[in-house]
Amino acid sequence: MNSSSAASASPGDPVAPDTALAPDSTVTADDARASDAARASDTARLFERIFGAEPTGVWAAPGRVNLIGEHTDYNDGFVMPLALPHTTTVAAAPRGDGVLALYSADLPGPVAVLPLEDLTPGAVPGWTGYPAGVLWALRDAGHEVGGASLCVTSTVPTGAGLSSSAALEVASAMALCELYGAVPDGQRLARIAQRAENAFVGVPCGIMDQMASACCTAGHLLHLDTRDMAARQVPFDMAVEGLRLLVVDTRVKHDLADGGYAERRAGCEAGAEALGVPSLRSIPHDGLDDALAPLGDPVVRALVRHVVTENERVARVVELLEAGRARELGPVLSEGHASLRDDFRVSCPELDLVVGTAVAAGALGARMTGGGFGGSAVVLVEADAVGELGERVVAASAAAGHPQPRVFEAVPSAGARRIL
Structure with missing residues (x-):
């Protein structure tokens, strides 16, 4: 018997809106x-x-x-x-x-x-x-x-x-x-x-x-x-802070994604082996330049640098949220995008355009999210700037000949559950 006659794709087609949400959009x-x-x-x-x-x-x-x-x-x-x-x-x-x-x-x-x-x-x-x-x-x-x-x-x-x-x-x-x-x-x-x-x-x-x-x-x-x-x-309640976290889905996925992901994972593992540690988690952020010195391959060195600095960015985000300083998350997000773009090399022109346009339009910060080579970006923005920012991102993508992105609010929601 044939094991499957279904198409080769994941199920589902999004129902999220194709334009930016109103500033007061919430899910109760x-x-x-x-x-x-x-x-x-x-x-x-x-x-x-x-x-x-x-x-x-x-x-x-x-x-x-x-x-x-x-x-x-x-x-x-x-x-x-x-x-x-x-x-x-x-x-x-x-x-x-x-x-x-x-x-x-x-x-x-x-x-x-x-x-x-x-x-x-x-x-x-x-x-x-x-x-x-x-x-x-x-x-x-x-x-x-x-x-x-x-x-x-x-x-x-x-x-x-x-x-x-x-x-x-x-x-x-x-x-x-x-x-x-x-x-x-x-x-x-x-x-x-x-x-x-x-x-x-x-x-x-x-x-x-x-x-x-x-x-x-x-x-x-x-x-x-x-x-x-x-x-x-x-x-994580950005509405209380007068902020919104938006997702911008570029609607692009480049073909090199699967192989590129595996290559980067292998590069990280090679870096850990060369440095004599069980995983890159073991490398401290303090003294990172000295820790990277033994790595002769510049590609592997960059991969390791991203992972170590990204762990430090997570720690900073936790500290900022616990201190009630949500607006200061923006630069950390943008710093993360630069690291993913330049060190890990998993961004793409469509994502870079979204991030750059969003920041130029007044976003507090933005970065690609997910495995890369396409997909989505997250944008932290003042609530009253959501509409204009969404319009500018859509317009910039159109001017560059990219697909029209889908913009919607990221509302922290419940995990898996039985619903009937």
């Missing part, structure tokens, strides 16, 4: 509950139409945006993401025929039918590899998980650096666990999801995306130490 707890209820109802009805029966339940996991701490998670460093209101929703039910059946509302094609005995790393192409990888990872870890029917809908923008794959993995992991009586905590869900992506799909990602999707809480950033997995929730 009531809004979130209403949105969950609507998504649950819509996805459950679709499941019933596709599979001919009601689902056992409906689960949702969000995409994320990373405020600071980029390419540090696979170097045992610090990260600081927040969950977005945009979610991937999975309606699911168990089945006893030894099959994983998958349907995406956002991709054309029939139900993908995957025999459990055929679920081996690298064998399932396209978006179906993510939930299939989760089921494989659960079984490989000793969980007695059988067949299931999953129906997927999503509002997480794909290709935007906002972790649509992690949202799909975490929502699928929570659904499969609860269907079969295994209910690990958020960190365990994240580990299963990461293993699915690393070992089954073949993407050497760190743990940040999955932890953000599984463990973030509304109104907070997740300050995560990826070495010992210590996590704490840091309050």
